[in-house]
Amino acid sequence: MRSETPVELSIKVQKGFFSYVTPSMFITVGVLFFLVFTLRERLVSSFQTSVQLNSVIVLVIVYAIFKAFHNNYRFYNTARFLRRIERLEESPDDIAEEEIRDLGRKLETQGSLLNIQNMYSVLENLSVYGHLNFTDNDARLIKSKFGARVRHDRGVVSYFAGILVMLGLIGTFWGLLGTINSVGDAMGAVSESFSNSGGEANIGEFIGSISKPLQGMGVAFSSSLFGLSGSLFLGFLNFFCGQAQNQAIEEISRWIDHRIPKLNPALKDKAAGKKVPQADDLKAWLAGFVYLSGKANQKMGQLVLSLSKSTDAMMKSAAQTKKVYDYQRGIYTSLENLGSTMVMVKDTMQTLAQNIDPSMHVNSSIRDNLVQIRTLMDSSKVSNDAIAAQQLEQTGKLTSQMHEVHSAFTMLSSVQSSLVTEIEKLQDKFKKEDNAAEFSNLVWQLNTILEDIRQQNKDAYMGIFDNEPSDDDVDASGDDSSSQA
Template identity: 25%
Template sequence: MAASAASPPLTSPRIYLIRMVVFLTLAGFLAFVLYRQIVPAFMANPGLNGLILGVALIAVILSFGQVQRLFREVRYVNRVAEGGGQQAGTPRILAALAPALRDRGGGRPHGQAAFQPLLDTVASRLDEGREILRYIGGLLILLGLLGTFWGLIDTLSAVGNVIRSMRAGGGDAAVMFDELKSGLAVPLSGIGLSFSASLFGLAGSLVIGFLDLQAGQAHTRFYNELEDWLVTGAGPAPAAAPVPVPATVAVMPARSPEAPNRELAEAMARLGTLVGDSTSHSRSSTQAMANLAEGIQGLVQHMRAEQQMIRDWVEAQASRERELKQVLDRIARERVE
């Protein structure tokens, strides 16, 4: 019990909630400062932009829930560490690990090989809760691109209508230019606002990405502290337990005086067999080493012979080159004469 009381409890993930609230406050302040620019962009496509903001709001609530659910698990582990395993309640994420935690709190730590699969289960449960946040982050970008392409299609179709409505026959060029300018005013003024969906989608993805990062850090610290707390009780504790030799001796039946001699003879016979086997193995190993040495020696001799052949060939080629050079010199002198 003292060992469990000495173990440090898990820290609360409150610091990550504070970071998330501060970040959302700064984002809200920036939106308030840019209120005049954001409202026209939002009204360019209120349906799709409202959908993007609604999805982002759902992701914000889910991210806070991913951190908030760790408080229950942290309180459970801390109560078990303090010795109150019976009053600690029932965890949700640590449901598979609850028996091992109670044993750890009661001074009966499990080995690392025993609780490692359970820790992997806890890690998978923590990670699957954040999969929806990752999906929403990509969904926001996709909705923004959808709004952009939607706006571009509307703009191009409006430009096409303006061009088709122009008079093809002769007319005043100034009048035609004024008609073209008035006809393109609406699509050209809306082409900038057609990217508003991408603006809201990227901004929402940025906010959700930061919140997901904080939730991931909270999960990682919770998992690491839980693993460290379990590992501190694993290892030498089971080996330090006293071996119950007297109890074993007390329950053993009486043995005859010939039993030790018979067992000693059998042990000597097995030892002799092992020695014989090791002798035979050593002989075979010695023979194999000798064969290997002979093979290496033969390989060295063969390499030396090949090197000698190469040297002879090089010398022969050099002598031939010298003779050829002498012949060429003679021919050159004869021509000069």
């Protein structure tokens, strides 16, 4: 017997904006605005008959239009939320916990039509198994709650359409009530006019009395016009919105049903008569097992590849370890040689320490001698300074005496010149006179005088050098310094 194969339907939701907010909805609103623009003068005059009531009717129409578009826009947001789940299911990578938490936050805003507790548990399945893995119970509750919310939102627009009819009827009865009162007043005024005029008709008063009932009829029919027209428009708009919503409900229902795990029908007969777990739990377990098996095989392949790479790395590490061992062995040999060298250095340092003590005593005596030499040099410097001062003083005296000698020699030269002159005169006189004996006596006296002068000059000159310090005195002072050293 040939097993029946289930027909696969479309499992992807539409993601286009105009698939939910359809062009027919925009066309319906466009027709409304076109009619309002075309009949604007007549509508304005009708609107002014009862501004308060007609304003309420217009506001209800505007809000109902907004509500209808908002309902379908919520379907668009729900489709975007489901498309995001599809992308996570199709992703080859593991789904992170942060993405699951972000889906939970988006469920409260973007997927508010599906926001029930069962949907949160399904999202947890997404993090465990990699797909939503709906159970029959979860799918039934989610679709039931989803449909109830859609019907409620659609019923709000229908409710506003009924409200518009009621507001139109209120305007009608309100206008008729005013008309009846005005007709009664008009009939009373006409009757009184006939009585006062003696049966003659007063046409002007009659026309004025029936104008108020006509105004009441305007209020009644204008309110009915706006209310019924708005209700008719909302009926058309809700019809086109309902078509898009029904199509979206069908697609989302198929999308949920496709993610319910299916069992093989060929195994149904074998399982008859046996006690097995509940179907929902078994389906979820099998689907998770298949998914986890695939993931485990993938991880095992990755693990084998990692082990192969790890083996190659270990072989390379062993070769590097051998090189490091050889290098450390060379370092150990070098350290042994360095230890021997350090022992030799230690012995050398001990020998140097033994030889340093005598040299320290020699250095101490040398230092003491240097101190004494410095002291003697200081005293010698003081003596030399004193001798230099004495020499400077004697040199000054010598200079002054030399100036005196120079003056004396100058004076003697002048005296000798005068003597020579006198002698020449005496020679001339001697030639003239015959007293040679007297002349000879005078010459002898002059020579005696000159000899005395020469002797005095010699004594004066030698006296200058007698005042200078002798070399023996200088040598004696130097010997005294040496003896002190």
